[in-house]
Amino acid sequence: xxxxxxxxxxxxxxxxxxxxxxxxxxxxxxxxxxxxxxxxxxxxxxxxxxxxxxxxxxxxxxxxxxxxxxxxxxxxxxxxxxxxxxxxxxxxxxxxxxxxxxxxxxxxxxxxxxxxxxxxxxxxxxxxxxx
Numbered sequence: 001x002x003x004x005x006x007x008x009x010x011x012x013x014x015x016x017x018x019x020x021x022x023x024x025x026x027x028x029x030x031x032x033x034x035x036x037x038x039x040x041x042x043x044x045x046x047x048x049x050x051x052x053x054x055x056x057x058x059x060x061x062x063x064x065x066x067x068x069x070x071x072x073x074x075x076x077x078x079x080x081x082x083x084x085x086x087x088x089x090x091x092x093x094x095x096x097x098x099x100x101x102x103x104x105x106x107x108x109x110x111x112x113x114x115x116x117x118x119x120x121x122x123x124x125x126x127x128x129x130x131x
Contacts, residue, residue, distance in 0.1 A: 002031055003051045004104065004116065006067040007058060009035075009042040018061055019044065026057035031073075032108025047073065047108050069104065072124050074113040083111065094126055 009015040016035070023030055023046075032047030048054040055065050088105075091113070095102060100123050104116035117123040 002047055002049050002071065002073050002114075004069040004071045004114065005046045005048060005051070005054060005058070005065050006069070007044045007046065007063050008066055009044055009063070011037040011040050011042050015042065019046075019058070019063060022057045022061035022063065023048070023054060026053050026060075028054045028057055030109075032106060032112070032114050034106035045104065045106065047071070047114055069116050070120055071104065072113075072115045072117065072120050072127070073108065074127065088113070091127060091130065094130060095123055098122065098126055100126070 007019070009019065020030065028048055028050050030046055031049060033045065035042050035044040046054070051068065055068075058065055092102060092105075095117060101118040102115055103118070104114070106114050108114050115123065
């Protein structure tokens, strides 16, 4: 089961390379990634399948894993896909109408959506009915 790992990096040349090389050298594929740089620091979310190996690789490179979050990862979406106007809005509206809050969202490789919500189990059921 894929999970989102949160790490904090310095906003300077080479930090992305250090992260990517650590995971790549350990044979861990980055399934999805979202990075936001602000105030000299980078908040980076990384979607990985092999959490234990990813943690070990990152920590071996001196990168602390700040948090590990259970997330929903949509299957690879055929047409119409997430790259269609209004698709994310429809998903977010359905979750909102069900009283489910989205705390994390980004698009991952192979046209997949990554979400962390206040109720991942209900959100999964609801979104599956939309696919």
